[in-house]
Amino acid sequence: MTTRTRFAPSPTGEIHVGNARTALFCALLAARDGGTLILRIEDTDAARSLRSHEDEMRADLAWLGVRWQEGPDVGGPKGPYRQSERGELYAAKLEQLATRGRVYPCFCTALELEVSRKAQLSAGKPPRYAGTCAKLSVPEIEARIAKGLKPAIRFRVPEEGETVFMDLVRSRQVFAHKDIGDFIIQRADGSPAFFFSNAVDDALMGVTHVLRGEDHLANTPRQLLLLDALGLKAPQYAHLSLIVGQGGAPLSKREGGGSLRELRAEGVLPEALLNYLARLGHTYSDNAFADFDTLARGFDVSHLGHSPAHFDHTQLDHWQGEAVRHAADERLWDWLVGGRQELERMVPERDRKNFVEAVRGNITRPSHGSEWATVVYGDLPPAGDEADAALHQAAAGFFDAVLGVLRQSAPEFKPFAKAVGAATGQSGKALYQPLRAALTGRLDGPEMERLWRLMDPKLIEARFDRARAANL
RNA sequence: GCUCCCUUCGUCUAGAGGCCUAGGACGGAGCCCUCUCAAGGCUUAAACGCGGGUUCGAAUCCCGCAGGGAGCGCCA
Numbered sequence: 001m002t003t004r005t006r007f008a009p010s011p012t013g014e015i016h017v018g019n020a021r022t023a024l025f026c027a028l029l030a031a032r033d034g035g036t037l038i039l040r041i042e043d044t045d046a047a048r049s050l051r052s053h054e055d056e057m058r059a060d061l062a063w064l065g066v067r068w069q070e071g072p073d074v075g076g077p078k079g080p081y082r083q084s085e086r087g088e089l090y091a092a093k094l095e096q097l098a099t100r101g102r103v104y105p106c107f108c109t110a111l112e113l114e115v116s117r118k119a120q121l122s123a124g125k126p127p128r129y130a131g132t133c134a135k136l137s138v139p140e141i142e143a144r145i146a147k148g149l150k151p152a153i154r155f156r157v158p159e160e161g162e163t164v165f166m167d168l169v170r171s172r173q174v175f176a177h178k179d180i181g182d183f184i185i186q187r188a189d190g191s192p193a194f195f196f197s198n199a200v201d202d203a204l205m206g207v208t209h210v211l212r213g214e215d216h217l218a219n220t221p222r223q224l225l226l227l228d229a230l231g232l233k234a235p236q237y238a239h240l241s242l243i244v245g246q247g248g249a250p251l252s253k254r255e256g257g258g259s260l261r262e263l264r265a266e267g268v269l270p271e272a273l274l275n276y277l278a279r280l281g282h283t284y285s286d287n288a289f290a291d292f293d294t295l296a297r298g299f300d301v302s303h304l305g306h307s308p309a310h311f312d313h314t315q316l317d318h319w320q321g322e323a324v325r326h327a328a329d330e331r332l333w334d335w336l337v338g339g340r341q342e343l344e345r346m347v348p349e350r351d352r353k354n355f356v357e358a359v360r361g362n363i364t365r366p367s368h369g370s371e372w373a374t375v376v377y378g379d380l381p382p383a384g385d386e387a388d389a390a391l392h393q394a395a396a397g398f399f400d401a402v403l404g405v406l407r408q409s410a411p412e413f414k415p416f417a418k419a420v421g422a423a424t425g426q427s428g429k430a431l432y433q434p435l436r437a438a439l440t441g442r443l444d445g446p447e448m449e450r451l452w453r454l455m456d457p458k459l460i461e462a463r464f465d466r467a468r469a470a471n472l
Numbered sequence: 473g474c475u476c477c478c479u480u481c482g483u484c485u486a487g488a489g490g491c492c493u494a495g496g497a498c499g500g501a502g503c504c505c506u507c508u509c510a511a512g513g514c515u516u517a518a519a520c521g522c523g524g525g526u527u528c529g530a531a532u533c534c535c536g537c538a539g540g541g542a543g544c545g546c547c548a
Contacts, residue, residue, distance in 0.1 A: 432507025
């Protein structure tokens, strides 16, 4: 049987690193086995589900490098892939449950349920459904419906026994049925509820492996009970530990990490996030920067961690550096430009490749590219303190000598620096630091040789003039 | 409250009774390379939550405790 995994987001907001990592693991597992990743949109909550969110999610997932072979946009044999379009399928399954006497209508109001929950909680009991409507007789039910009341449908959970299953990451799990209350599978408005539609779809779509957040672990017995009542085959489950923020608290919208869109806006490269996420809570024996296919080959559910993982920007930054180093010139250029047109204006077309090659070792964010473009082509911002000090520490007459050498024409930096060294008697740091400071306004940066080739001779002369003035 | 899950360096983790004087990676420190920064190479500091068992021997097994998390929704 070929592997079929699924990612089933609810289009109610932006996709977060936690969900993205789940989606990635699903994609990696499917790809490793030459299987299929299904994208299923769980939009049963009509009030909160937005098509625009779905579109954004698909775009974000694609940006990360997650590809699905079946889904609402690409189709497939098990569609439709939006739950809002699968009403008939759910109705048929619900009908089966009704015939088998496994469900009953519940007329309790939200307020009644709330009161009951509170009462149980304060009595030190688990807030399970009290079973108020479980024993309603047919006439009683008919009377309520005649009054115009719209019932929700509850699944009757067996009082006795337990559900046992093997979780791929947490191994054997046992849940007693007496701890599970009858739960709603269809809302009063006729829409299917999560436990039901999610489990039914997994079975109907032939999903073999469900990788999902640990928050679903205790929900699993409910779905297993449902599937069993329906005579449907259950998938294998693997419950992933959650991703937490700095203090160990669950990753929220406001804390570190954030949504894919935020990270993207910060200039994080998708390959960087891909490499980081693949290793967050999953171990690879190889720590080398890798592409999707390589990561897929090394993916294994047995390498999944059991404890919550911290989303750590320091580690993300490492992969970001790797991603910058590995990116092709054109791609890096596009990334640098992304949204900031000034770069396109400043860097001449013919220089682009050389510019990227010069600065790639010194940048991790697109804004850094603009900074170097300014250094090479624009108005140099005031020198930093250290660079300024280097200027002042240059030997007396140093820049006079520099300008002298410059006028005798110096096409390349190396021979130029050599000539300056000969003229001033300086070498090493004493020679190079003032030159770098004068030319770039800072003491760190790409090789001077590369920058020099990009700079206009007139600009170079102007910078040295300015340095001489500062040095006096 | 009840049920369940989790707990090894700062972080991600290896570790499935002796191979552990606990390994790797990121980050830190130092050295080398080098005009600088980065990269790279080398070196180094840094951890088994606590308490009881079991055993010749425990990070690994058992029991408590503590801490963190999840579920108990007409949210998914």
